[in-house]
Amino acid sequence: MNEAKKKTRRRYGAELKQQILAQCAKPGASVASVAMSHGINANVVHKWRRQGSGALPALQAPSFVALPLAPPACAPAPDIRIELRRGATSVSLTWPLAAAEQCAVWMRELLR
Structure with missing residues (x-):
């Protein structure tokens, strides 16, 4: 009978955790790429970040x-652009946005 291998958890030292979290805190750093470069699953690093790294000295929180x-x-106010097609006939219309109410009245009359 084959015995199932017992998986053991890897333990990481406080110094390594601090180094990894510092690398993740750099602008533009990707937690996934930092974790991968150390052979660690990104979820583990995310957990360290959420926990505030436990017994590690606190990293300086980024400030606003x-x-x-x-x-x-x-920029000039945008315009209302309308394109009407009927068969081979096509009409393009540009209406100032400031006069949107008049455009709506005109459209109602046109579509009656």
Whole structure:
């Protein structure tokens, strides 16, 4: 009879955990790629992150940094674009968005 192999859990030292979590905290770092580079399942690293790494010294939490935003470019207001086709005849219409109510009235009259 074959005996089933007993799987043992791998243990990782605090220093390695700290190193891996520090690599994951870098901007643009992928937890999956960092974990894979160390031969560790990404789910294990995600668990360490959720746990705050347990007995490890706490990593400095990222802080919010307010960045100034450029004012949006003053683009012209978008237009309403309508294309009507009947057989071989095609009519394209551009209506200013600011006059959307008048466009709706015109469409109602046209479709009566």
